[in-house]
Amino acid sequence: MEITPAHYALLSAALFIIGVVGVLVRRNIIIIFMSIELILNAVNINLVANARHLENLVGQVFVVFVIAVAAAEAAVGLGILLAFFRNKETVNIDEMNVMRW
Amino acid sequence: MPAGFSAADFLYILPELVLIGGAMLLLSLSVLVPRRDGLLLWTALATVAVTLVLVVRFFGLDVTAARGLLAIDSFAAFFKVIVLLSAALTLLMSAPYLRVEGIRVGEYYFLILCATVGMMFMASGVELITLFIGLETMAVSFYVLVGFLKPNPRSNEAAVKYFLLGGFSLGILLYGMSLIYGVTGTTSLAGIAAALRGQDTSLVLVLAVILVGAGMGFKIAAVPFHMWAPDVYEGAPTPVTAFLSVGSKAASFAMLLRIFVVGLPALAQEWSLLFYVLAVISMTVGNIAALTQSNLKRMLAYSSIAHVGYLLIGVVVRTERGVAAMLLYLGVYLFMQLGAFAIVTAQRRSDIIGDELKDLSGLSKRNPLAAFAMGFFMLSLGGIPPTAGFMGKMWLFGAAIDAGFIWLAVIAVANSALSIYYYIRVVVFMWINQEEPVGSPIVIGPAMKVALGVALLGTVVLGIYPQFLFEQAEVAARTLQGITAATVVGGQ
Amino acid sequence: MVETIVFYTLSALILGLGVAVITTPNTVHSVLFLVMNFLCVAVIYVVLEAEFLAVIQVLVYAGGIVVLYLFVVMLVNLKRDPEAHQDPRRLSLVGLALAGAVLLELAGIVVYSYSREPSAPVAAAAASPVQGNVEQIGWLLYTDYLIPFEVASVLLLVAMVGAIVLAKREL
Numbered sequence: 001m002e003i004t005p006a007h008y009a010l011l012s013a014a015l016f017i018i019g020v021v022g023v024l025v026r027r028n029i030i031i032i033f034m035s036i037e038l039i040l041n042a043v044n045i046n047l048v049a050n051a052r053h054l055e056n057l058v059g060q061v062f063v064v065f066v067i068a069v070a071a072a073e074a075a076v077g078l079g080i081l082l083a084f085f086r087n088k089e090t091v092n093i094d095e096m097n098v099m100r101w
Numbered sequence: 102m103p104a105g106f107s108a109a110d111f112l113y114i115l116p117e118l119v120l121i122g123g124a125m126l127l128l129s130l131s132v133l134v135p136r137r138d139g140l141l142l143w144t145a146l147a148t149v150a151v152t153l154v155l156v157v158r159f160f161g162l163d164v165t166a167a168r169g170l171l172a173i174d175s176f177a178a179f180f181k182v183i184v185l186l187s188a189a190l191t192l193l194m195s196a197p198y199l200r201v202e203g204i205r206v207g208e209y210y211f212l213i214l215c216a217t218v219g220m221m222f223m224a225s226g227v228e229l230i231t232l233f234i235g236l237e238t239m240a241v242s243f244y245v246l247v248g249f250l251k252p253n254p255r256s257n258e259a260a261v262k263y264f265l266l267g268g269f270s271l272g273i274l275l276y277g278m279s280l281i282y283g284v285t286g287t288t289s290l291a292g293i294a295a296a297l298r299g300q301d302t303s304l305v306l307v308l309a310v311i312l313v314g315a316g317m318g319f320k321i322a323a324v325p326f327h328m329w330a331p332d333v334y335e336g337a338p339t340p341v342t343a344f345l346s347v348g349s350k351a352a353s354f355a356m357l358l359r360i361f362v363v364g365l366p367a368l369a370q371e372w373s374l375l376f377y378v379l380a381v382i383s384m385t386v387g388n389i390a391a392l393t394q395s396n397l398k399r400m401l402a403y404s405s406i407a408h409v410g411y412l413l414i415g416v417v418v419r420t421e422r423g424v425a426a427m428l429l430y431l432g433v434y435l436f437m438q439l440g441a442f443a444i445v446t447a448q449r450r451s452d453i454i455g456d457e458l459k460d461l462s463g464l465s466k467r468n469p470l471a472a473f474a475m476g477f478f479m480l481s482l483g484g485i486p487p488t489a490g491f492m493g494k495m496w497l498f499g500a501a502i503d504a505g506f507i508w509l510a511v512i513a514v515a516n517s518a519l520s521i522y523y524y525i526r527v528v529v530f531m532w533i534n535q536e537e538p539v540g541s542p543i544v545i546g547p548a549m550k551v552a553l554g555v556a557l558l559g560t561v562v563l564g565i566y567p568q569f570l571f572e573q574a575e576v577a578a579r580t581l582q583g584i585t586a587a588t589v590v591g592g593q
Numbered sequence: 594m595v596e597t598i599v600f601y602t603l604s605a606l607i608l609g610l611g612v613a614v615i616t617t618p619n620t621v622h623s624v625l626f627l628v629m630n631f632l633c634v635a636v637i638y639v640v641l642e643a644e645f646l647a648v649i650q651v652l653v654y655a656g657g658i659v660v661l662y663l664f665v666v667m668l669v670n671l672k673r674d675p676e677a678h679q680d681p682r683r684l685s686l687v688g689l690a691l692a693g694a695v696l697l698e699l700a701g702i703v704v705y706s707y708s709r710e711p712s713a714p715v716a717a718a719a720a721s722p723v724q725g726n727v728e729q730i731g732w733l734l735y736t737d738y739l740i741p742f743e744v745a746s747v748l749l750l751v752a753m754v755g756a757i758v759l760a761k762r763e764l
Contacts, residue, residue, distance in 0.1 A: 003600045008641075009283070011604045013700040015611055016276055022615030023269050024692050030620055030666060032265055034627050037658070038611050039272030041634050043279050044646075050283040052641045058288055059279075060643050060726075061733050065230055066275060067646075067653055068745045069237045072752035073271075074658045076241050077264050078665045079759030080248050084257040085669050086762075093265070096258045106739060114740070121747060128754070167740045208758050215751045222744055234741040238748045245755030260759075280703075304702045 008049030016042035029084075029091045033077055040070050106167065113166035113173045116155040116181070117221055123148025124214040131207020138206050142196050142548070145210040149189045149217070156181045156221075160573070163580050169289055170228045172359075177225035179428055179577035180355040183435055184220040187348040188213060193552035194443045195340040197544075201451055202250060202338065209249060213344065216242035220352035227363065229278050229288040232356050236320070239352060240267050243345060247337040259336025266319060266329040274316025280309035281364075290364035297367035310368050313360060314375050320353040323379045323409050324386040331390075334402035339449060339456065342398060343442030346405045351431050354412060362419060362581055369419065376416045377509065384410025384516040391523050397445050398456045400523060401438070404482060407520060408434060411494065411513060414501050421578050423500040428574035430493035433563050437481040437490055440556030444475040447549055453540030461527065462534040468543045472531045474557050481560050483524035484517045489563035496571065599640055606633045620666050624659060631655045645727045 015038060022035030044063045051059025085091060111118075127144050134140065156178055163174045171177075191213060199206050219238030226232040244267065248260025282288055284305055285296035297306070318326040334342045361372050387407030394400035412434075415427025448455030465472040481488035494517060501510040545553070563570060610630040617623045631654045638647035721729050734742050 003596050005283075007600060007604075009703045010700065011607065012279075013703045014608055016272075017696040017700065018608065018611040018615060019272065020692060020696060021689070023265075025689060026615060028620060029261065029265070030662065030669070031615065031623055033268070034614055034623060034662065036265075036268040036272055037627065037654075038614065038630070039269070040275065041631070041654075043272065043275040045634065045637060046276070046279040047282060048638055048641045048643045048646060050279065050286075051643070053283075054286040056286060057721075057729050057733055058286075059282055060646055060730055061738055062230055062279075062282065062288065063643075063646050064649065064730065064734065065234055065741060065745060067649055068749065069234070069271070071653055071658055072237070072241050072748050073264075073268055074661055075752045075756040076244050076759070077268065078661055079756040080244060080257075080260045080264050081665060082668065083248055083251050083759045084261050087252070087254045087257050091669055093261070096261065106736075124747075168737050170738070170740045208754055211754060212751065215747060218744070218747055222740075230738060230741045231744070234744045234748065238744060238751060241748060241755065242751050245751070245758060248759055251759070308699060308702050 005049055005053040008045060012042045012046040012049070014042075015039075015045065027092050027094050029081055029093055032093070033074070033081075037070060037074075040066055110167045113159075113164070113171065116152045116159075117218060119155060120148060120152045120214060120218050120221070123151075124211050124218070127207060127214065128211045131205070131211070135207075138196070138200070141206050141210055142192065145192050145214060146189060148214060149185055149192065153182065153185045153189070156185065161576070165227065169291070170231045171222075171225045172227045173225060174580040175573070175577040176355070176358075176581045179573060180224035180351060181221050183351045183431060184217055184224065184348050187344060187351070187435055187439060188217045190439045190443070190552045190555060191340050191344040191348070193548045194343065194439075194446045195338075196548045197546045198338065198340055198446050198449055201449055204249060204338075209246070212242045212246050216246070216344070217348070220348055223352040224355040226356070227290045227359060229282070229290070229360075232359065233275065233278065236353075236356060237271070239349060240271070240320075243267075243341070243349060246341045247333055247345070249338055249341065253336075255336040256338065257336075259333045262329050263333045263337075270316050270319030270326070273312050273319075277309045277312030277314075277316060280305050280312070284309070290359060293364045294366055297365070300367070302368060302371070306365075306368060307371055310361075310365060310372050311375065314372060314379075317353060317357045317360070318379060321350055321357065321409050321412075322406055323413065324383040324406060327383070327387070327406050327409075330406055331399050331402040334405075335396060335398045335456070339398065339442060339446040342402075343439050343446070346401070346442070347435050347438050350405070350409070351435070354416075354427075354431065358416065358424065358581060361416065362424075373417055373419060376413050377506075380410045380413035380417055380509065381512055382410075383407065383413065384513060388516050388520045388523075391520070394523070395458050396456055397448075397458050397461070397527075400458070400527075401441060401445070404520065404523075405438065407516065408438075408482075410516070411497060414497055414506070414509060414513060417509065418500055418504040418506060420500065420504050421575070423497075423504060424578035424581060425571065425574040426493075426496040426500040428577055429567065429571050430497050432570050432574070433481075433489040433493040433560070433567075436556045436559030436563065437478045437488075440474060440553065440560060441478040441482065443549060443552050443556060444471055444478070447471060447543055447545055447553075450541050450543065455540065458527065458530055459534075459536070460540075461530045462536040464531040464543075466535065468545070471543060471545065471553075474553055476528045476531060477557065477560060479524040479527045481564070483521040485521065487564050489560045489567065492564055492567045496567075596640065599636075603633050603637050603640070606630075607637070621663070624662050624666060627662070628655050628659045631659065643726065645730050 019035045019039035023032050026032055044066055047059040047062050159173050159178045160175050165172050216239045219235045222235030226235055244264045247263050248256055250256035285293045322330040384407045387403045391400050391403035412427055415423045445456055481490035484490045484494040498510045498513050610626045613626040614623050635647045635650040721732055723729055723732050
């Protein structure tokens, strides 16, 4: 059986779903960050598979930028998390309750 | 000289280069001559001013530069002016606030300028990668700025929320973009429009429209993607909130218009319906939620969500007049929203946070000028004549009726009427409620005076004489539409 | 045939490890599953003839980003279970059911459309004066995509300044 772009699309969609479910279900902020990384990887798989299928490298260039952005977000996000942890001693998003309406 | 990059391209990106250079200079200065806050402020303001002068020269041009990645046209210039003006006003109102909060100013100004760089690329990008890198430069700067008050738990929490939802929405947006790339094989908006012309609407593309629409919906804080906005607006340093609610929103609208109007005209039916729904629920939910707020920043957050609903009318209508009215309203919104936030910023003193509604009570006695300005901004946000807000709303709703969206206009007018209640409530607190004043007297320094003066002047002048801005907005709207028309002709 | 076997093995690994990342109670285990997941994605890139990205995936993602995560997990020395407290107002099940429905639809649409019309290459690749994956990507980055490449450098500088500002104790 041949592997078609549809196979990669399905793999990418499945990984995307796993990431989204992780963001929605988990309460540990670090694991939510990691779920976002899974979503970005799903995007990357989709882009690379399409780049091969279309025989054009723009998709791969796109992935380079996505990885750069992921690195920038990870650095800033973990800095934000550390600042938050110093004040609250928790990484549970359900304990973020200073502001409520 | 890099291959494929001409001298003209350098000329076209000169404003961005100046801004980046100014940001680098600022960062070096903050290390070399620490504790010279005034010098740093002047450097930042001068950089923004020079950039503004350079950008204004690009009005009326209509070229694509840098190998088709950037459009240097009136549309981009219009948004760049809005973004730079909001950056300048934010810088002006930041100085006293930063002193009270005890924040190091060098990094703060640097991040404001870098966010502006990102916004400028969002305004002129006509290619998905460029747009998304611009968006991220802006977003990452804002993640840091929102969490800048490190000892303050509200600021920490706001930063975590903004970062989580920002990252999540970025993933959704990128997934939509990757689907578009998969179908069309290109990331250039004109190329996408050309590839989709005359094809059947495939389900993947509808899905991509929904995903990109949702991702952009997060950035402009349209209901139901608005959950972050009230908390982030409340927790962030007040000048950052102001910049977030004007600059980031304007740049995101520019990006949204480019992607959908230029790149996906083939799916206009689908996305027009999507934004119709978003517009209606944004204004309704925003206004109803704003009615019960006791915190001024939260109230302004819900009010800005409602304003996103009004602004989306321009996207739904997607006629030249509609887009022009939307741009005009953004210009008006810039002054009145920043003005309101300038007053909230001035309320912050060493002994009081001052962002509660009750902190305004008796302001008309303590500082009549500030109370008058705040009252005027509130009336303008509510759309009461003869303020600029009324003019903007009239053009916007008129464009909706003009294009046959009668119900949308009716809902918008009903919503504006509803919103007047909570804007007037602020005025009532300032004039009628004469409680014992809390905290030390409000001091409005020279920088804040300039910011307030500009905001007030803009709100007054645009209320009396909006024609000038509307003409510029029309030219800008025409260039946006013109790109679509040109590709239609070129592709046949 | 080889590609089929490789694809199914890797897909099973990627998805299984992905599920492990979001279900493991222990954060450190979760990070380790994430590294393995990223390494499998790197192998997928090799299969898809994207050698440069495979290297970047290992160096930046597995080597840089995940190590950063590990550091933070260690710094954030949790004294109690981070999942212990749950907001009573949280409608997890309703949200999950809704999300599941929407996402299954998403997968359905993607697969259906791709399997129905194996769209031919739309845009032919521009003639590149260089050969080889790394060279071609480098060429594109320094010609057609020079602007986003330079803006990305501003982005990384912002991230650097931001991380220092936020994570430093006294500034």
